Amino acid sequence: MTGRHGNQRLFTVALMTPATIGLLVFFVYPLIATFYFSFTRFDLLSSPQWVGLRNYRYFFTEDPVVWQALRNTLWLVVVMVPCRILFALGTAGIVTQIKRRAGLLRTLFYLPALAPPVAATVAFVFLFNPAVGPVNQVLGVLHLSQPGWFADSTWSKPALVLLGLWGIGDIMIIFLASLLDVPQDQYEAASLDGANGLQRFRYVTIPSIKPVLLFATITGVIETLQYFTQATVAAQVASGQANNGAGTATTLGFPNGSTLTFSQWLYQEGFTNFYLGYASAMSVLMFLIAIGFIVFLLRRSGSFRGAEA
Amino acid sequence: MTARLRRTAGVASLSAVALTLAACGTSGSSPNAGPGGPTAGSPAASTTSASPLPSAPAKVSGTVQLWHFFTGREAKAIDAVVADFEKAYPDIKVVVKSGQDDTKATQAISAGKGPDVDLSYSTDITGKFCSTGAFRDLGPYIARDKVDLSQIPKPVQSYTEYKGVRCEMPFLADTYGLYYNKTMLTAAGYTSPPKTMSELTTMAEKLTKFNADGSIKVAGFVPTVGYYEDAPAHYAPTFGATWLKPDGTSNIGTDKNWQPYLNWITQLTKFYGQAKLAKFVAGAGQEFSADNDFEKGKVAMMIDGEYRNAFLKTEHPELSYATAPFPTADDKTSLYGAGYVTGNIIGIGKGAKNPEAAWVLIKYLTSNTAAMVKLANGIKNVPTWNPALNSPDLVADANFKTFLDIFANPSTATTPASPNGGAYQVTFQNWIEKWQTGKAGNNLQSGLSSVDKQINDALKLGTAP
DSSP, rough: OOHHHHHHHHHHHHHHHHEEEEEEEEIHHHHHHHHHHHHEEEESSSSOOEEETHHHIIIIIHHHHHHHHHHHHHHHHHHHHHHHHHHHHHHHHHHHHHOOOHHHHHHHGGGGGOOHHHHHHHHHHHHHHTOOOOOHHHHTTTTTOOOGGGGGGTTHHHHHHHHHHHHHHHHHHHHHHHTSOOOHHHHHHHHHHHHHHHHHHIIIHHHHHHHHHHHHHHHHHHHHHTOHHHHHHHHHHHHHHSSOOOOOOOOOTTTTTTTTOOHHHIIIIIISSSHHHHHHHHHHHHHOOOOOOOOHHHHHHHHHHHHHH | OHHHHHHHHHHHHHHHHHHHHTSSOOOOOOOSSSSSSTTTGGGGGGGGSSSSSSOOSOEEEEEEEEEEEOOOOHHHHHHOOOOOOHSSSSSSEEEEEEOOOOOHHHHHHHHTTOEEEEEEEEEEGGGHHHHHBBBBHHHHHHHHOOOOOOGHHHHHHTEETTEEEOOOOOEEEEEEEEEEEEEHHHHHOOOOOOOHHHHHHHHHHHHHHOOOTTTEEEEEEEOTTTTTOOOHHHHHHHHHHBBTTTTTOOOOTOTTTHHHHHHHHHHHHHOHHHHHHHHHHHHHHHHHHHTTTTTTTEEEEEETTTHHHHHHHHHHTTTTEEEEEEOOOEEETGGGGBBBEEEEEEEEBTTTOOHHHHHHHHHHHHHOOHHHHHHHHTTOOOOOOOHTTTTSSSOOHHHHHHHHHHHOTTTOOOOOOOOOTTHHHHHHHHHHHHTTTOOOOOOOHHHHHHHHHHHHHHHHHHHHH
């Protein structure tokens, strides 16, 4: 009996070892190393020097750019994440109601999610070009106001949100699956009790898909805290500057730093200015911010359960 | 309790291992470890040979890895010269890797896997690479082989060394001047290009045409920072403005020569109207394409480097244009003829496996007149070696010659090397972008002082323990 248990345990350990090693090497070690580097001056070329809380002090008291980057990122978290979830949920809801050519519609709504982010962003910036883009030309024909979109610091982040809404296919497909999974008899029972459409959505749909909503919100928040590619490409293309490798890149955040996100500034400080110690401190703080968001969302989710009980 | 202790011990040992690994993350070497690189006994010493040999070896052999950033037509020009080198030095094989940027090179050098020879596009890395020893000090090689540095113009010498350590050699240069559309200037009654900023402003206003809806059809000159090559670094020499104090801290708020530059931006921006100018810039064609606004006749004058001549020749040979030195500040007319110069740089990586052969290659590429003329003719950049600059084999029409003259002008200047690279330029340029759009307040001096503070704080972050 003991021998069989021992073999079982060995077998379990053997199965778990590759994943454990991967976790230690690619997650735990980088995490601890980042924490260590955050207390050092490290330029990648010479050995790290211990500087105590210097990097954190610079973050909180001396770096004006990081606060702008943080504000932009939090703006995107607060605006873009809910917008994407609501839009994806609405789209999925409509698709579930359509019986004819539903497959075609699902494919059409999902397709943008397959577009490479760089290509999609370049295309969007051209479409929304305030001088020659078709969007503003159409707005002009309709005698509507023509914003500067990616070239205007007031409109650049909303333009990124529009880009995010266009690519909701990945979330939409998850919502679609969960909506189709809601038991029909619950809707029927609610209807018999006199519930209208809004009430059925509030008291039947939402509780049924709540785990999926929570998943979409948490992953959406984490993705947006790491928002990088689209903002970088949009700024580069909208600024019109070529980055042919010559000299110092100045397009980050164009226009006026309005699209500069936390992860972009982290990259700039770490891999362009070679302040790896400071970039590590930024990573640690971003890690804490992400944990804060997740804990908040999980607690809110728990309170919902409490209210229902 | 036992399980808890075991967990604690596990975490403690893991942390210890991680910290140890972290400490070994980079090869520990002292900056500027003298000839040959790191000090003996340092982890990197075993991979880098010691000082250069006391006398140039009669025969150098082996393989040299050369990384550069060029692609396409320009990469082919490099390949052709490398082929010539291999013929001249048949015992040295050069493995060329194109399209490599500074970040990749830095990471590779840090990991001890860097190239023997790295050709970088940016003089901004000079301070960092020379001060950290990422590039080996070339001084001993230069002294040993008696390379005549006086054949390299002073500004070029300055952007390839930092605090007396020459860790790079210059490899062609870019010089900036004025391009103007001759047809437009003639139609407006001008027979010569502007020589002062006031003249530039007046001519720009006269050359500008608006559409019926008030939008800009043709801009005389676009003063928007970030528009193509419109950057403060390119204007500094003609305003006589300086970036850093001798101690390396920012001089932008103190040097009064920056204010006329910023006032000029404000003046010309007001003429167009900020919103109209922003819309015009948003519709600009891509810089390095046939849609470039100057090439398409959408702007009458612009600041650009000598390389634009090659693009114009192939993309818009029909365009009637000419080049001239960039206008100077009204009270700095003695500076007319000068301009901004920057360039490519080349050095031996810290972990070079074959530094002697690497040096032979660098010496060939940077001080062999025939090789440099061939490179300059192929890439259409300015040679950084005087005999090549004066060589009859250098292909230079009148428009290209303008840039050779700017390059040779004693007042031509570059951006100073700093241990935090080009971060000071980015900080200033980002602030100017806000200033131009009215988002940096109204007090110019106060704004410039805030730029100083930001630059100096960042400098301390990178240098002070």
